[in-house]
Amino acid sequence: MALSNRDRARLSLGIQAAIFAGIVVVLIIIIDWTAVQRSFFNLEPVMAMFPEVITVGLWNTVRYTFFGFLFGLIGGTVLALMRIASFPVYRWFATLYIEFFRGIPAILVFIALGFGASLAFGLNLSTLQTASTALAIVGAAYIAETIRAGLQAVPKGQMEAARALGMPAWRAMLTIQIPQAFRIVLPPLTNEAILLTKDSSLIFVVGMAGSAAELTKMGRDGITMYQAGMTPLVVAGVCYLLITVPLSILARRMEERSPTNSSRRRHKKKATASPVSSGVA
Amino acid sequence: MSEVSGNPGQMITDPAGVVIDGLHKSFGDVEVLKGIDMTVSPGQVVCLIGASGSGKSTLLRCVNRLEDPDAGRITVGQFEATHEDVNLDAMRRQIGMVFQQFNLFPHLSVLENCTITPRRVLKHSKDAAEEEALHHLELVGLKHLADRRPAQLSGGQQQRVAIARALTMQPSLMLFDEPTSALDPETVGEVLSIMRDLARAGMTMLVVTHEMGFAREVADRVVFLDNGLVVEEGPAHQVIGAPTQPRTQDFLRRVLNPLGE
Numbered sequence: 430m431a432l433s434n435r436d437r438a439r440l441s442l443g444i445q446a447a448i449f450a451g452i453v454v455v456l457i458i459i460i461d462w463t464a465v466q467r468s469f470f471n472l473e474p475v476m477a478m479f480p481e482v483i484t485v486g487l488w489n490t491v492r493y494t495f496f497g498f499l500f501g502l503i504g505g506t507v508l509a510l511m512r513i514a515s516f517p518v519y520r521w522f523a524t525l526y527i528e529f530f531r532g533i534p535a536i537l538v539f540i541a542l543g544f545g546a547s548l549a550f551g552l553n554l555s556t557l558q559t560a561s562t563a564l565a566i567v568g569a570a571y572i573a574e575t576i577r578a579g580l581q582a583v584p585k586g587q588m589e590a591a592r593a594l595g596m597p598a599w600r601a602m603l604t605i606q607i608p609q610a611f612r613i614v615l616p617p618l619t620n621e622a623i624l625l626t627k628d629s630s631l632i633f634v635v636g637m638a639g640s641a642a643e644l645t646k647m648g649r650d651g652i653t654m655y656q657a658g659m660t661p662l663v664v665a666g667v668c669y670l671l672i673t674v675p676l677s678i679l680a681r682r683m684e685e686r687s688p689t690n691s692s693r694r695r696h697k698k699k700a701t702a703s704p705v706s707s708g709v710a
Numbered sequence: 711m712s713e714v715s716g717n718p719g720q721m722i723t724d725p726a727g728v729v730i731d732g733l734h735k736s737f738g739d740v741e742v743l744k745g746i747d748m749t750v751s752p753g754q755v756v757c758l759i760g761a762s763g764s765g766k767s768t769l770l771r772c773v774n775r776l777e778d779p780d781a782g783r784i785t786v787g788q789f790e791a792t793h794e795d796v797n798l799d800a801m802r803r804q805i806g807m808v809f810q811q812f813n814l815f816p817h818l819s820v821l822e823n824c825t826i827t828p829r830r831v832l833k834h835s836k837d838a839a840e841e842e843a844l845h846h847l848e849l850v851g852l853k854h855l856a857d858r859r860p861a862q863l864s865g866g867q868q869q870r871v872a873i874a875r876a877l878t879m880q881p882s883l884m885l886f887d888e889p890t891s892a893l894d895p896e897t898v899g900e901v902l903s904i905m906r907d908l909a910r911a912g913m914t915m916l917v918v919t920h921e922m923g924f925a926r927e928v929a930d931r932v933v934f935l936d937n938g939l940v941v942e943e944g945p946a947h948q949v950i951g952a953p954t955q956p957r958t959q960d961f962l963r964r965v966l967n968p969l970g971e
């Protein structure tokens with residue numbers, strides 16, 4: 430019996446779907462739903478956490494991440510420019526910074542800043558300052574590499590055309606190269622923002638007042654406060670998704686609309702070639 | 711070619727001359743220019759021809775210092791291009807350059823491509839810059855596309871915008887590096903006819919091209935470059951019509967008759 434290619438593909442898809450459905454059914458049967466519901470989806474603590482989980486927790490997470498991302502973006506842009514600079518000391522510094530902060534766990538930066546800043550400089554940082562600075566320091570390292578790639582993705586001819594028109598280098602950078610690079614890196618930058626949103630939870634290692642609590646802290650506190658299982662963490666998780674999923678959708682939208690996708694331009698090389706017809710011996 | 715106005719525009723009042731003296735340029739160990747001497751008088755059109763890799767683009771790019779020469783002297787009008795204290799940006803504002811790949815700014819509209827430098831660098835007002843830009847877009851027959859993005863234009867139209875963009879800076883010298891080589895054959899003519907109008911208006915032009923018909927008709931002089939040296943130069947009818955050097959003859963035979971029959 431010979432199956433056509435299409436039949437074989439259909440059969441294979443059918444088998445995959447059956448296996449998947451089987452796993453789901455088995456999970457539904459073996460899971461102790463009352464126990465799960467009691468400790469993960471308990472309505473009582475959910476009700477008790479509102480509205481503070483939004484007005485305090487979500488708000489603080491957004492604030493910490495926003496400022497962390499903003500300063501990380503500025504720092505990352507400067508690092509990216511240093512990374513491609515002709516002055517070698519700049520390049521070495523940027524490379525060192527990027528390798529270092531990408532190479533260590535972000536939690537170490539939070540600890541260093543949370544406990545080290547007051548020891549070393551006598552600084553008394555607020556939770557907002559600690560969290561957003563730590564996120565900016567770590568974020569800048571990742572963002573720098575993204576922006577460097579974006580800057581290098583702008584064709585060399587753009588900078589040359591700008592310089593040939595008589596623009597000073599900094600002006601050409603600012604009005605020609607950086608705007609084009611940003612368009613290229615907007616989707617990956619949105620992904621950095623998602624990563625930073627989740628990393629903002631690391632501020633828990635430093636500890637904070639209740640009014641400064643962000644989502645993870647609220648979730649952890651909720652566990653001890655209500656003595657009703659893990660439900661507060663589930664609430665916190667759902668709140669993170671409220672931030673990250675829209676960002677993710679935004680990133681995908683921008684990717685679909687990016688100039689490299691839609692209006693890919695035709696660049697013909699040397700149309701002067703010989704008009705070869707048939708009949709060349 | 712109905713789109714293109716036959717209007718040569720106003721006469722160029724102060725075309726600049728170019729003097730190149732003993733120009734050397736290497737990339738790493740490879741010496742690309744091996745001592746070029748050449749002069750373009752104000753208002754003259756000189757076509758540079760030569761095989762691929764002979765150094766035509768490098769020579770052109772040395773004139774506005776997109777490349778740094780290793781040795782030799784270049785002057786453009788009152789600017790000494792190779793002097794270490796030359797104000798490069800001021801000099802480049804006097805020199806328009808048109809590239810093979812157009813190099814329009816894709817994130818800006820056609821009009822903004824033409825106004826961004828006058829506005830940001832020359833500090834012209836928005837109105838003055840737009841008026842000037844629209845005037846030049848009209849000369850290249852594209853005023854009606856001022857609000858489009860470059861990606862929405864054909865290759866020939868993009869190259870005409872690139873020319874208008876350069877002219878908006880009111881240069882006294884224009885450099886063209888194979889301006890029609892990336893174009894569909896049917897749009898080559900619209901770009902060449904604008905260049906011819908510009909030449910007739912008295913612009914000094916240094917043009918790298920494989921368009922021998924254009925060189926014959928428009929060029930005051932043709933310079934044949936081979937392997938980093940000027941091998942032959944003279945009036946177009948002489949260099950293209952009756953070359954004396956074997957290497958020029960060989961090159962022209964291949965360009966004019968690529969199948970070698």
Ligand SMILES: Nc1ncnc2c1ncn2[C@@H]1O[C@H](COP(=O)(O)OP(=O)(O)OP(=O)(O)O)[C@@H](O)[C@H]1O
Nearest residue numbers: 737738742760761762763764765766767768769888
């Ligand atoms: N930035 C660069 N780095 C290294 N080598 C280069 C660079 N630019 C040009 N070259 C080399 O210099 C030589 C001359 O290049 P150039 O672009 O001036 O030639 P051309 O006459 O314009 O050729 P074509 O007709 O292909 O444009 C070539 O061998 C090229 O590979």
Ligand SMILES: [Mg+2]
Nearest residue numbers: 766767768887
């Ligand atoms: Mg070239």
